[in-house]
Amino acid sequence: MSGTTTRAPGDLSSTTRDGVGASPRRPDGTLKVTGEFAYSSDMWMEDMLWGMTLRSPHPHARIRGIDITGALKLPGVHAVLTHEDVPGEKRYGLEYEDQPVLAFDKVRYKGEAVAIVAADHPETARRALERIEVDYEVLEPVSDSRRAAFDPECPLVHEDGTLPVHEEYNQHGNVVRHQPIRTGAFTGGEALEELRSRAAAVVSTEYEVGMQDQAFLGPESGMAVPAEDGGVDLYIATQWLHVDQRQIAPALGLPQDKVRLTLAGVGGAFGAREDLSMQIHACMLALHTGRPVKIVYNREESFYGHVHRHPAKMRFEHGAEADGTLLYATLEIVVDGGAYASATPAVVGVASSLGIGPYEVPNVKVDAYGVYTTNPPCGAMRGFGAVQACFGYESQMDKLAAELGMHPVDLRIKNAMKQGSRIITGQLMDTPLPMAEMLQRSKDMPLPPAREQLPDPSDLRTLPGGVANTTHGEGVVRGVGYGVGLKNLCFSEGFDDYSTARVRLELIGGEPVALVHTAAAEVGQGLVTVKGQIARTELGVERVTIHPSDTQVGSAGSSSASRQSYMTGGAVKTACEAVRARVFEIARERGLVSPGHPDAVLSLQGGKLVSETDGVLAPLADVLEGGAVEETREFHHRPTHMLDPTFGQGDSHTQFGMCVHRAVVDVDVELGLVKVVALDAVQDVGKVMHPQQLAGQIQGGSTQGLGLALMEEIQVKDSQIRNPSFTDYLIPTILDTPPMRIDVLEHADPNAPYGLRGAGEPPTLSSTPAIVAAVRDATGRALTHAPVRPEDIVGIEL
Amino acid sequence: MDFLRPSTLEEALAAKSAHPDAVPIMGGTDVMVELNFDKHRPGALIDLTRVPELAAWGPEGDGVRLGAGVPYTRIIAELGERAPALAQASRSVASPQIRNRGTVGGNLGGASPAGESHPVLLATDAVIELASVRGTRRVPAREFYLGLRRTARQDDELITAVLLPRPAGPQHFSKIGTRNAMVIAVANFSLALDAGTRTVGTGLGSVAPTPVRAEEAEEFLAGEFDWDGGAVLDEAVVRRFGELVSSVARPIDDQRGSADYRRHAVGVMARRALSWSVTDYRKSLQDPRGDARCA
Numbered sequence A: 001m002s003g004t005t006t007r008a009p010g011d012l013s014s015t016t017r018d019g020v021g022a023s024p025r026r027p028d029g030t031l032k033v034t035g036e037f038a039y040s041s042d043m044w045m046e047d048m049l050w051g052m053t054l055r056s057p058h059p060h061a062r063i064r065g066i067d068i069t070g071a072l073k074l075p076g077v078h079a080v081l082t083h084e085d086v087p088g089e090k091r092y093g094l095e096y097e098d099q100p101v102l103a104f105d106k107v108r109y110k111g112e113a114v115a116i117v118a119a120d121h122p123e124t125a126r127r128a129l130e131r132i133e134v135d136y137e138v139l140e141p142v143s144d145s146r147r148a149a150f151d152p153e154c155p156l157v158h159e160d161g162t163l164p165v166h167e168e169y170n171q172h173g174n175v176v177r178h179q180p181i182r183t184g185a186f187t188g189g190e191a192l193e194e195l196r197s198r199a200a201a202v203v204s205t206e207y208e209v210g211m212q213d214q215a216f217l218g219p220e221s222g223m224a225v226p227a228e229d230g231g232v233d234l235y236i237a238t239q240w241l242h243v244d245q246r247q248i249a250p251a252l253g254l255p256q257d258k259v260r261l262t263l264a265g266v267g268g269a270f271g272a273r274e275d276l277s278m279q280i281h282a283c284m285l286a287l288h289t290g291r292p293v294k295i296v297y298n299r300e301e302s303f304y305g306h307v308h309r310h311p312a313k314m315r316f317e318h319g320a321e322a323d324g325t326l327l328y329a330t331l332e333i334v335v336d337g338g339a340y341a342s343a344t345p346a347v348v349g350v351a352s353s354l355g356i357g358p359y360e361v362p363n364v365k366v367d368a369y370g371v372y373t374t375n376p377p378c379g380a381m382r383g384f385g386a387v388q389a390c391f392g393y394e395s396q397m398d399k400l401a402a403e404l405g406m407h408p409v410d411l412r413i414k415n416a417m418k419q420g421s422r423i424i425t426g427q428l429m430d431t432p433l434p435m436a437e438m439l440q441r442s443k444d445m446p447l448p449p450a451r452e453q454l455p456d457p458s459d460l461r462t463l464p465g466g467v468a469n470t471t472h473g474e475g476v477v478r479g480v481g482y483g484v485g486l487k488n489l490c491f492s493e494g495f496d497d498y499s500t501a502r503v504r505l506e507l508i509g510g511e512p513v514a515l516v517h518t519a520a521a522e523v524g525q526g527l528v529t530v531k532g533q534i535a536r537t538e539l540g541v542e543r544v545t546i547h548p549s550d551t552q553v554g555s556a557g558s559s560s561a562s563r564q565s566y567m568t569g570g571a572v573k574t575a576c577e578a579v580r581a582r583v584f585e586i587a588r589e590r591g592l593v594s595p596g597h598p599d600a601v602l603s604l605q606g607g608k609l610v611s612e613t614d615g616v617l618a619p620l621a622d623v624l625e626g627g628a629v630e631e632t633r634e635f636h637h638r639p640t641h642m643l644d645p646t647f648g649q650g651d652s653h654t655q656f657g658m659c660v661h662r663a664v665v666d667v668d669v670e671l672g673l674v675k676v677v678a679l680d681a682v683q684d685v686g687k688v689m690h691p692q693q694l695a696g697q698i699q700g701g702s703t704q705g706l707g708l709a710l711m712e713e714i715q716v717k718d719s720q721i722r723n724p725s726f727t728d729y730l731i732p733t734i735l736d737t738p739p740m741r742i743d744v745l746e747h748a749d750p751n752a753p754y755g756l757r758g759a760g761e762p763p764t765l766s767s768t769p770a771i772v773a774a775v776r777d778a779t780g781r782a783l784t785h786a787p788v789r790p791e792d793i794v795g796i797e798l
Numbered sequence B: 001m002d003f004l005r006p007s008t009l010e011e012a013l014a015a016k017s018a019h020p021d022a023v024p025i026m027g028g029t030d031v032m033v034e035l036n037f038d039k040h041r042p043g044a045l046i047d048l049t050r051v052p053e054l055a056a057w058g059p060e061g062d063g064v065r066l067g068a069g070v071p072y073t074r075i076i077a078e079l080g081e082r083a084p085a086l087a088q089a090s091r092s093v094a095s096p097q098i099r100n101r102g103t104v105g106g107n108l109g110g111a112s113p114a115g116e117s118h119p120v121l122l123a124t125d126a127v128i129e130l131a132s133v134r135g136t137r138r139v140p141a142r143e144f145y146l147g148l149r150r151t152a153r154q155d156d157e158l159i160t161a162v163l164l165p166r167p168a169g170p171q172h173f174s175k176i177g178t179r180n181a182m183v184i185a186v187a188n189f190s191l192a193l194d195a196g197t198r199t200v201g202t203g204l205g206s207v208a209p210t211p212v213r214a215e216e217a218e219e220f221l222a223g224e225f226d227w228d229g230g231a232v233l234d235e236a237v238v239r240r241f242g243e244l245v246s247s248v249a250r251p252i253d254d255q256r257g258s259a260d261y262r263r264h265a266v267g268v269m270a271r272r273a274l275s276w277s278v279t280d281y282r283k284s285l286q287d288p289r290g291d292a293r294c295a
Helices: A029-033 A069-073 A122-130 A145-150 A184-188 A192-198 A241-252 A279-289 A299-305 A344-353 A386-404 A408-414 A435-444 A527-539 A564-589 A620-624 A691-710 A762-779 A790-794 B009-018 B031-036 B072-078 B084-091 B096-101 B104-110 B117-123 B215-224 B235-247 B259-286
Strands: A049-055 A061-067 A077-081 A113-119 A133-138 A175-183 A201-209 A221-226 A232-236 A259-263 A293-296 A312-320 A326-336 A363-371 A476-489 A499-508 A511-517 A543-546 A602-605 A608-611 A615-619 A629-635 A655-668 A673-684 A742-745 B002-004 B023-025 B044-047 B057-060 B063-067 B127-132 B135-140 B145-147 B158-164 B171-176 B187-194 B199-205
Touching (some): A049 A122, A077 A122, A145 A326, A175 A344, A192 A312, A201 A386, A221 A279, A232 A279, A312 A386, A326 A344, A326 A386, A344 A386, A386 A408, A386 A476, A386 A691, A386 A762, A408 A476, A435 A476, A435 A742, A511 A620, A564 A602, A564 A608, A564 A620, A564 A629, A608 A620, A655 A762, A673 A762, A673 A790, A691 A762, B009 B127, B072 B084, B072 B096, B084 B117, B084 B171, B084 B187, B104 B158, B117 B199, B187 B259
Parallel strands (some): A049 A293, A326 A363, A511 A543, A673 A742
Antiparallel strands (some): A049 A113, A077 A113, A201 A312, A221 A293, A312 A326, A476 A655, A602 A608, A608 A615, B057 B063, B127 B135, B127 B158, B171 B187
16 A cells, blocks of 8 residues: 555664564465465365255244255265254353254344254255255244334344343343443433533434444354363364353363364454354264264355354434533444344443444433344454444534534534543543644644546546446545544453463574464464564574464464454563563573573573673573573463443543544545545554564454445345345455555553554454545535445435 | 257258247356246257357448447447447446357347347347358348347348447447346437438337337437437427337346336437437538448
């Protein structure tokens, strides 16, 4: 991308090459670029069988019977299993154990797994599926999330007694979680009319965010291999090995240590691999047949095989004084969790606590609902509840600014949070938050040249519609928009999402080498590079080997919530510090350090033991002669707490991240087509660990937000997906992706290793509202639905 | 499934005659998708990639005979002047990889209403060449599309070539997609003016079960256009032309766009293509050394 201005860190004085702050190459980079990297779908064993899944054709139906005899008779079929064959717990789930391993009694979404087959050829398995007869009694789908939330007559997706009980939050009917938040006048009851009467400007709007897909390129896949001890080894593309293990073992009726997981090559995740897909199924088939079983979903199946971003329906009202000072805000947000809970309760926790955004508002009333419907299940996706709210509150800021005749950036600065502010849950912003400065920097960035100043304004690639030749400039209007978002980083609400690292320092061929072993999932984000950088910086060695991630070491937590550099980075750093301390001890035992040198003046640099005062004391090789040094450490972030169920107060979040975007668009206002001309970001990351990978995260997050702004939506009608393919679920191409100027700030978070802040999610929040605001600026349309469709721009009702 | 690999046209025609249900395959960009998604299970595939004359083009009369298997990449590179609208349409197809493989013959064989070639072939009055062991016949594109994915091709016939008349005036092609590349058409439009016969050709795609012409719009414009002077048209004429084009659309609501939007969009594309054509036409009159017929 042109104009990248990522700044290098200046405060870490590592003398070891490719340490923290440098941009070393990814260890898996060349393999991926040359097509030689083995993804999970590429695995192969000589005697393996192919697993395949029979899925429900109905979104809501009672199962009266399943007849597998026809499938079993087919030569080459080794197993046909249903819910009756689940050896242990029949349900699993990330937060609530409400999802059947294989459907029984009822199916609750179209595509729900009903039976599984193992055969010696995928085509045989497919034919076997056709011979399984399922007797369904079709039921009315529960498609409308607002009805599920508020209509007591709405049919239940989960009948009484089929749901686990969570007293405080899981109150009734189809509501998975309702989280209210009340501050200021709203804590005393009905205050809205009085606040309205005091406001100089009131804006009230309904917004919708469509169901976005993570659209990873590597479909769900893995291989289960039965072991001699009666257990199973699973090679799997996932985001969190240990949470998979925790759910798989009970379903198989096996102790945790008999279910061993190793991370296979992951082709993208973005939250979609947080839930199980084919894991238990492959293990069941492998244990049943005694053969390795491989399952690979195809693209259409993948759309049914993982959770999506919760679609949201939101009602916002904001009131402000004449000078722009926010007086009050109310929000009712309903997120559609689909058939099973997945991460819905946590998504509600984020959507509510960050529902009004990074603004000082004295009086706030929020009601956030996550509901069950018979729509496709929704769960984690980059941004996790904060994305939906951000589209709403940022749209409101623009509308309010217009109402008051203010520049949208000035209104935001007027109400900007800073260090010392409290978010609406009462939690103190106790780390730097230079929001006003970031907004000003965004406004002050140079604008891209006007169309007529381009070297060739008739170049179709610069125009909306591109080479499809729909305009030579006719109807094209430029617009500019801003967006800012606040994201919680790491897990929230009392969850101790610690990470574990084992670091070993030893001599190999006379040279000191560090081995870093964690269970953290490399899903493309580049943690594999960062772990090596940290080991180099902390241990002063150039050679670092990254052990494959598996369950032979303690949990690393999930590769989500922008948390792995913080948590697994923190664990690697802590383990390295323990190794280093042990090295100093050994050096003392061996007489290599004179008594006048406390640990504080010692360090490991360039393969040597160094004293601040006396320089090199000994080569590291001399210290390690007696054998390897190995330490395992857990790293925990500060404790967090659940929001209280009445007023929604509590210190629920670990860390906060912020990104500001300015989008410049050219819109063909007659055809409703958009070309994003520039999408510039200002982000505070605390500390740049790897400048190149950071730029990649910001570009990628911004582009995923662009997709949600302009094209990405799983269209669901009557609980059926209309576009389960990359032909019709459109994601941005390079011709849709503009140059991005990236301005990175480094205000350290003192709680975090190196002062870093998770960087992956914040850009995904702010880019969507910035782009939609720019399209509004160009068209004058209200545009309350993300993604904006051509119909919305030209004013055709849908 | 049989996989037949003829190396001459004669063998190919014999194979098609012997296996009328066989599906011919060239680039595979459409056929393989259908197979992979298990939408069709033909008894046989006839691989035409080894039949040399299908992948060649050459002059015929004062026009071009385009082998059915010439990939889009070559049309863009080699036929920009001889078939400007078809080259424009080819440029809007999918991605470079698909354009290296995909062909006009495949577009005609699949006969998807969204195919990029069809509106151009209609607007420019191209002719489709069909061959079988019984002989060769030529069917105007304007008589080729019979119903949803149904064409004038008989079961034993292969599409061997398309005859593209020499351009005799401005030609344009436009396509709507909801992203700026790699997208199936929500609506297509092509316009071709013939200064020799003083006639107008149109083609619309993705707005009806088959590609269609807007004949009333063609006649209206042929009457209103200033063939001698290329005068700028009244706004009312341009608007009326757009309305007449829109009026033949019989679109559906689907996941790619609404019927109302499609109807609206072809009208806008028609108005714009007309104004570009007027500009081109005036330029060609002012610069007689330039090739008037190659907009």
